[in-house]
Amino acid sequence: MKLIKNNTVFVIMFMVSLSVSAQSELDNYLQTAAENNPGLKAKFSEYMAALEKVPQAGALPDPTVAFGYFVQPVETRTGPQQFRAGISQMFPWFGTLGTQEDVAAEMAKSRYEMFEEARSGLFFDVKSAWYNLYFTDRAIAVTLENIEILNTFQKLALVKIETGKATAVDELRVEMEILDLENRLKSLYDKHNSQKITFNNLLNVDEQRQVLLPELLKEEELSLDRDAITDSIRLSNHQVLDLEFQEASYSYQQIAARKMGKPKFTISMDYIFIGGSSNAMLSAGESGKDAVMFPMAGISVPLYRKKYTSMKKEAVFMLEAVRNRKADKINTLESVYGEANTGYQDARRRIELNTGQLELAKKALRILESEYATNGSNFEELLRMEQQVLKYSLELEKARTDLNVSVAFINYLMGK
DSSP states (O other): OHHHHTHHHHHHHTOOOOOSSHHHHHHHHHHHHHHHOHHHHHHHHHHHHHHHHHHHHTSOOOOEEEEEEEEEEEEETTEEEEEEEEEEEEEOSTTHHHHHHHHHHHHHHHHHHHHHHHHHHHHHHHHHHHHHHHHHHHHHHHHHHHHHHHHHHHHHHHHHHHHTSSOHHHHHHHHHHHHHHHHHHHHHHHHHHHHHHHHHHHHTSOTTOOOOOOSSOOOOOOSSOHHHHHHHHHHHOHHHHHHHHHHHHHHHHHHHHHHHTSOEEEEEEEEEEEOOOOOTTSOTTTTTOOEEEEEEEEEEOOOOOHHHHHHHHHHHHHHHHHHHHHHHHHHHHHHHHHHHHHHHHHHHHHHHHHHHHHHHHHHHHHHHHHHHHHHOOOHHHHHHHHHHHHHHHHHHHHHHHHHHHHHHHHHHHTTO
16 A cells, blocks of 8 residues: 555656657657667668778779889890889770679668668667557556545445445455555556666667656557558568669679670880990980880780679579569568558557447446445446456557557558
């Protein structure tokens, strides 16, 4: 009973449901999660790293610089050749570098969709955790209200016992019900604290930070019909878009493999340093005059075709694989959406049912309480009806929670 006397302290220190348009606070929590969650940050860094591969893929090979020293100088008319320096640059077939850039760019887009998928998944986790925390919070409040009702019944039973219209059994029954609810309340407090830690960890903030929750959860609605949602999943789901960009990347990879099997061109320049000549017949300007050989061109002919043939086949097989994965993913997502939509419709029916049942149970409870206060009859039925009020109150809040979780999950499937 001490727990009940101090319930106000528990509500202030433990329950964090504050009625300050807390529904809008959910948007702030989503923003905080997007900014702080380390898993999401990791996905974004992977995307930024993929972007840096694009200029790498489109860059020319590094030029080659060569230097040669003549151990035994070669005599020429103008003097002995002492050493030579050269630089050469290889150029792949026309368009090869651009196609390789396209391959890397499409893969970077795929990484971005993986980041967006992680963001959508994180937002669903935050919403789901917030809604479930709301339910536990409301379960605590409803349980406290029912304990207060039972306290009233207990006082009423004591009065009836004194007047001889009831036995001590009535008071003992109430005491048993109160003890059961107190035990349930302790479990709810533990669950509430655990859920709060989970929620704050998603936001990467202090795990004991207060979480704002509404007194009454706004029931979310689906803004699109079934066909429109299905189309949105096919077109906007980030897992599907990820596979589409992979598909485009492998298409470009086929083209790149064909171009890499074409000849490559090399342009080079050599510079030969000439020492002074002992030939007295040469003028001062001719003796030791350096020799420049420019330009020099070469072509690399890909005679060994097996490597390039395998590269093309690899791209073809990967393209076929990713297309099949995309078709399988769409089928899976549509099946998952069907289950989520069933859950949404079921939750909406349960809201309607439990709202009506709760009103009827409250009316019946008031009648039974009045009868017991008058003649001390039907006390067992009074306690049973009080349990029904508790049951329908909790089931109504659970239905609201399930409805919003279903909407959040369907929005996740649509890539929101």
